[in-house]
Amino acid sequence: MFRAIWDNIKGIYSLLVGMAVTWDFFFSPRYTIHYPRKVVERENLENYRGPLELTRGKKEQDQTRCISCQLCVKACPGHCLKVTKGKESKSPESWLYDFSLCCLCGACVEVCPTGALAFSHKVYMVTTTREALILDLLKDLKERVAETPLLVEAPDSTASQEPSAAVVKEA
Amino acid sequence: MDLSLITFVQILVAVIAIICLMVANAVVMVYVERKVAGFIQRRPGPYEVGPWGTIQAICDSMKLLAKQIFVPANVDLVLFFLAPVLAFFPVLLLFLPIPFGPYLTPWKTPDGLVLILAFAGFGVLSNLLAGWASNNKYGVLGAARAVSQSIAYEIPLMLALMAVVFQAGSLNLSVIVEKQGWVPWEWNIVTQPLAFFIYLICLVAETNRAPFDLPEAESELTAGFHTEYSGMGFALFFLSEYANMLLVSFICATFFLGGYKGPIIDGFWWTIIKAYAVMVFIVWIRWTFPRVRFDQLLNINWKWLLPLGLLNLWITAIIIKVVN
Numbered sequence: 001m002f003r004a005i006w007d008n009i010k011g012i013y014s015l016l017v018g019m020a021v022t023w024d025f026f027f028s029p030r031y032t033i034h035y036p037r038k039v040v041e042r043e044n045l046e047n048y049r050g051p052l053e054l055t056r057g058k059k060e061q062d063q064t065r066c067i068s069c070q071l072c073v074k075a076c077p078g079h080c081l082k083v084t085k086g087k088e089s090k091s092p093e094s095w096l097y098d099f100s101l102c103c104l105c106g107a108c109v110e111v112c113p114t115g116a117l118a119f120s121h122k123v124y125m126v127t128t129t130r131e132a133l134i135l136d137l138l139k140d141l142k143e144r145v146a147e148t149p150l151l152v153e154a155p156d157s158t159a160s161q162e163p164s165a166a167v168v169k170e171a
Numbered sequence: 172m173d174l175s176l177i178t179f180v181q182i183l184v185a186v187i188a189i190i191c192l193m194v195a196n197a198v199v200m201v202y203v204e205r206k207v208a209g210f211i212q213r214r215p216g217p218y219e220v221g222p223w224g225t226i227q228a229i230c231d232s233m234k235l236l237a238k239q240i241f242v243p244a245n246v247d248l249v250l251f252f253l254a255p256v257l258a259f260f261p262v263l264l265l266f267l268p269i270p271f272g273p274y275l276t277p278w279k280t281p282d283g284l285v286l287i288l289a290f291a292g293f294g295v296l297s298n299l300l301a302g303w304a305s306n307n308k309y310g311v312l313g314a315a316r317a318v319s320q321s322i323a324y325e326i327p328l329m330l331a332l333m334a335v336v337f338q339a340g341s342l343n344l345s346v347i348v349e350k351q352g353w354v355p356w357e358w359n360i361v362t363q364p365l366a367f368f369i370y371l372i373c374l375v376a377e378t379n380r381a382p383f384d385l386p387e388a389e390s391e392l393t394a395g396f397h398t399e400y401s402g403m404g405f406a407l408f409f410l411s412e413y414a415n416m417l418l419v420s421f422i423c424a425t426f427f428l429g430g431y432k433g434p435i436i437d438g439f440w441w442t443i444i445k446a447y448a449v450m451v452f453i454v455w456i457r458w459t460f461p462r463v464r465f466d467q468l469l470n471i472n473w474k475w476l477l478p479l480g481l482l483n484l485w486i487t488a489i490i491i492k493v494v495n
Binding site: 008015018019021022023025026028029030031032034 | 207210211212213214215218455456458459460475
């Protein structure tokens, strides 16, 4: 009887402790970043799975590693990839990716024998049409190459896949 | 009882004002509740619609008004549509005897508490009808829980209020407020701390709010008794939940926190400030504690609150007898 009463008093004390915790949280700063209006920090995007992108070659950093083997096309459950082999070499002529069908499952990234695919960290992608979601990944790669011809630092997209790609041999 | 024309007009005006108060209260409390929930979970809460999300609640209610009222197969049509109305309208009556200010009492009746306690059971009746009529297993389970919870918690609630009534010697709510002073240590919360504690627990249980929201436990019963309601049917249940919350907060302010009395000038503003402080406290409790299990819920009541309430009443009666 007395023990039960004592237990209840202790229980009520634990309730007060819980209320103190929420009281503290109420007056603590918020964690939320108001995303489209404020810039999301890079470290918060490390494990974010954005639309696919082609990684750069180990030696030729302006080239893709893709050998047009079509394994990713077969692995994709949403049929969102379309890879056309080039006429002279194994490297692809066009690399179309329909982001509107993609479920970001990562089957293509896993199946790729050369590590040519990776998830990007793009969070500022907005469009009003379906056509704009069909992405030309070769064009995207070219743009990135034009921006940074040589990888001095390890960019996140390749660092997670192939750390060796980041090592640059100074000529 | 003679109901003269003036009394009739007075009550009519009061009822219209109370309907406005209930609807405005629901809109404000939805916003306050979501903001407090957000802040406690360290996120901003509604933010996008209007400045700091202030128009969010109005947008939500517009959406509810425009929504289709879906009627599932094999429901009891009469009861199905009667239940939300029954949930909403009896609450109006319960606001009538509450003294909002020294001169602002909708209906100064000598038996105000009897009226409140008599009609308080109506909310549960509507929950039972809603659960039963909607031909849904979750609905029936929620209704059964609502009934047994309400039967359990109305007794200690009554005992807690009776202790205050013993002390004031009247069932008239205006008299109960008049007997309290304007400084906090002259309020009934000081003379009746145990009754206040019991009332505080019963108040959360009576309004079916977390941690005692067993009748609509989302994780167990989807939405309990109002699973099958959509559109305005759901909105009426929602309104009545917040109206009930407002009612118990006003009763708490009247019985334990000195009602309209306060420093500087007595007036309805003190009642409203105190009632909303209790409301924010209820919201705070909701976002702090997890839901209790049903056997725990009934154990708290029958094993602790009821004996404590009886003991409190007994001690109060003895002290009053000795002092007089």
